[in-house]
Amino acid sequence: xxxxxxxxxxASATGTKVETIRYYEQIGLLPTPAxxxxxxxTYEGEHLxxxxxxxxxxxxxxxxxxxxxxxxxxxxxEQSCMAVDVxxxxxxxxxxxxxxxxxxxxxxxxxxxxxxxxxTVADCRIIEALGxx
Amino acid sequence: xxxxxxxxxxASATGTKVETIRYYEQIGLLPTPAxxxxxxxTYEGEHLxxxxxxxxxxxxxxxxxxxxxxxxxxxxxEQSCMAVDVxxxxxxxxxxxxxxxxxxxxxxxxxxxxxxxxxTVADCRIIEALGxx
DNA sequence: ATGCACCCTCTAGTCGCTAGAGGGTCAAGC
DNA sequence: GCTTGACCCTCTAGCGACTAGAGGGTGCAT
Numbered sequence: 001x002x003x004x005x006x007x008x009x010x011a012s013a014t015g016t017k018v019e020t021i022r023y024y025e026q027i028g029l030l031p032t033p034a035x036x037x038x039x040x041x042t043y044e045g046e047h048l049x050x051x052x053x054x055x056x057x058x059x060x061x062x063x064x065x066x067x068x069x070x071x072x073x074x075x076x077x078e079q080s081c082m083a084v085d086v087x088x089x090x091x092x093x094x095x096x097x098x099x100x101x102x103x104x105x106x107x108x109x110x111x112x113x114x115x116x117x118x119x120t121v122a123d124c125r126i127i128e129a130l131g132x133x
Numbered sequence: 134x135x136x137x138x139x140x141x142x143x144a145s146a147t148g149t150k151v152e153t154i155r156y157y158e159q160i161g162l163l164p165t166p167a168x169x170x171x172x173x174x175t176y177e178g179e180h181l182x183x184x185x186x187x188x189x190x191x192x193x194x195x196x197x198x199x200x201x202x203x204x205x206x207x208x209x210x211e212q213s214c215m216a217v218d219v220x221x222x223x224x225x226x227x228x229x230x231x232x233x234x235x236x237x238x239x240x241x242x243x244x245x246x247x248x249x250x251x252x253t254v255a256d257c258r259i260i261e262a263l264g265x266x
Numbered sequence: 267a268t269g270c271a272c273c274c275t276c277t278a279g280t281c282g283c284t285a286g287a288g289g290g291t292c293a294a295g296c
Numbered sequence: 297g298c299t300t301g302a303c304c305c306t307c308t309a310g311c312g313a314c315t316a317g318a319g320g321g322t323g324c325a326t
Contacts, residue, residue, distance in 0.1 A: 008272065018273085023314060038322050040273055049264065056263045060245075061238055064313070074260045081257035085249050088259055092242045099235045102228055105194050109225045112193075116218050124214035126221055127207045130189045131182065141303065151304085156283060171291050173304055197282070273322065280315075290305065296298085 005043040014051045021051065029054060029068060062091055138176040147184045154184065162187060162201060195224055 011018045024030040025041075030050055033041045050071070057067045066087055073084050115125035144151045157163040158174075163183055166174045183204070190200045199220055206217050248258035 006273075017315080019315060020313085022274095027313090036322095038273080040322075053263050058313090060242060060263075061235075070260070070263065073254060074263070077253065077255040079254050080252070081249065081254045081260065082251060084254065084257055084259050085246065085251060088242060088246050088249075092239060092246060095235055095239045095242065099232060099239065102194075102232045102235070106225060106228045106232065109193060109221060109228065113218065113221050113225060116214065116221075118215060118218060119213070120210065121206060121212050121214045121217065122210040124217055126217050127203070127214065130186050130193075130203065130207075139304075150284080152284060153282085155305095160282090169291095171304080173291075191282090268326085270325095271323090274320075276318090278315100278317085281312100283311090285308100285310075287308085288306095290303105292303080293301100295300085 003044050005048065007041050007043070010043045010048060010051065013048060014055050016051060016055060024051070024054065027064070029064065029071075060091075061095060062087075066091065136177050138181065140174050140176070143176045143181060143184060146181060147188050149184060149188060157184070157187065160197070162197065162204075193224075194228060195220075199224065 005013065007018050007021055010016075011021055021030065025032055030047065033043045033047060036042050053071060053074070054067055057070055058064075062070065069087060070084065073079070073081070073087075112126050112129055115129075117123065117125065121127055138146065140151050140154055143149075144154055154163065158165055163180065166176045166180060169175050186204060186207070187200055190203055191197075195203065202220060203217065206212070206214070206220075245259050245262055248262075250256065250258065254260055
């Protein structure tokens with residue numbers, strides 16, 4: 001089977017950088033692996049599963065702390081998954097807010113850019129709009 | 134006129150924190166002001182104008198480096214404002230990309246959340262979806 | 267035995283602030 | 297004139313989530 005991975009193998013298997021894996025270990029997100037005779041980290045299937053979980057959650061924009069919580073919850077399999085639902089919903093709401101903010105920003109910027117007459121800086125509407133009221 | 138502001142006055146006049154103003158000075162974004170007998174920073178109209186410019190550009194999501202560039206350009210008033218336009222457009226594109234990314238994320242999350250049966254963690258679709266393929 | 271890819275630890279840097287320690291200054295009220 | 301309290305000063309470290317680099321060791325093929 002695919003037991004015993006070096007950090008490089010684990011990295012390419014999960015699309016993570018080697019340094020990031022070491023960082024996850026350092027902050028206690030990934031359990032410390034065994035070491036080889038030459039002091040190399042040797043990872044097993046469980047590490048691969050954990051790191052895949054972390055990667056996906058991070059790709060979905062969950063913070064490290066949220067990932068930590070989700071992993072803690074995922075390990076208590078007999079419990080209600082309401083807490084999981086709460087975290088996911090909080091995150092969705094945060095994303096919705098971010099989208100709204102950025103959309104407002106984009107239209108402000110669009111208006112600014114449209115107004116630019118493309119002449120000298122002296123009568124550039126963009127610079128003007130940024131200046132004092 | 135409104136010459137000679139203390140850092141606190143400048144802060145409240147521009148909606149900036151005092152620490153942030155000192156930070157802007159430290160990184161060379163805001164020119165170093167004169168000092169009073171008691172070593173207090175004394176700001177003038179020009180500082181107010183500059184800081185207002187910075188604040189607005191930052192509120193529109195421009196990075197510190199972009200603000201620095203924009204301010205440099207704004208000072209060369211006889212030149213073409215094409216460079217200004219380029220920066221603004223780059224920034225608008227970056228925002229558009231961010232919105233697209235977040236929107237994709239939001240719908241992934243929505244699907245995930247909808248699928249949750251709200252039972253135990255063992256058969257929680259959210260946890261499952263985060264697990265290894 | 268030599269080269270090269272990979273691994274190790276440790277430290278510092280990124281961005282844009284923010285917070286805190288440990289002090290000095292200034293104006294008002296008593 | 298003395299105290300109180302709001303303001304100011306410098307310096308350093310912290311946030312999140314990595315990333316980069318120095319300076320070295322390991323493992324394997326040629």
